[in-house]
Amino acid sequence: MSASPLERTARTRRSQTRSRTVNARPALAVSTLKPHQYDLRPACASLICPDCKTWVPITSLQTKKPKLVPHDTGRAGKAPAIRCRLGSNRLVTVDVTARKWEERLVDGNSETVHRRRTTVRRKPKVAPAPAVGQIAAQKQTATVGDSGDGRPLWLLREMKWASTESAVRDADTRRAELPEGDAPLGAPPVPLTTLHPQRRAS
Secondary structure, three states: OOOOOOOOEOOOOOOOOOOOOOOOOOOEEHHHOOHHHEEOOHHHOEEEOOOOOOEEEEEOOOOOOOEEOOOEOOOOOOOEOOEOOOOOOOEEEOOOOHHHHHHHHHHHHHHHHHOOOOOOOOOOOOOOOOOHHHHHHHHOOOOOOOOOOOOOHHHHHHHHHHHHHHHHHHHHHHHHOOOOOOOOOOOOOOOOOOOOOOOOOO
16 A cells, blocks of 8 residues: 555664764674674664664765764654654764774674574484393294294293193192101200300400
8 A cells, every 4th residue: 555645754774974073872883793783894883773773875885974864763664754853963982993893793603504493304213122021922933842833932831831830830849847856867956954155254
């Protein structure tokens, strides 16, 4: 939608101005800004106004009192003509050399390149590692004389143990049972009186 003839739009910012008005605020030090927020090349000396966040030319860069030109807060020729009262005609302290600014700008770009997000590569899903017994069972096959039906060796061993488990446990139980009053063969006799050892006289 085009602007009406009565509506004023922001003017094109000029690199030079004849205004002698100086803003009463303290001078803006270039060193307080980030390298990408200002440009110290003589042909296009400018910076981002901290108040309205728009690029503004710096006039009289080579003199002792460079300052920001009067500017509007919006885009030239498109946004409404709203003057930036806080930033217009503000003095600028150029305390960074052009070479130092270029070095900082290059260093910042190289750091940004390294910080760029890389493509996320999903790790392939790996099956859980089998237990040691399972690994051994996979490697071992039925020996000669076994059923030979392809069952793993550990399963055959468990089946054999299950068939002899009751007989083994019965033998252990009978071995532990002793007649009353008897003692295991080869065991030392149990003393029936209380012993009271005496110390040797020195």
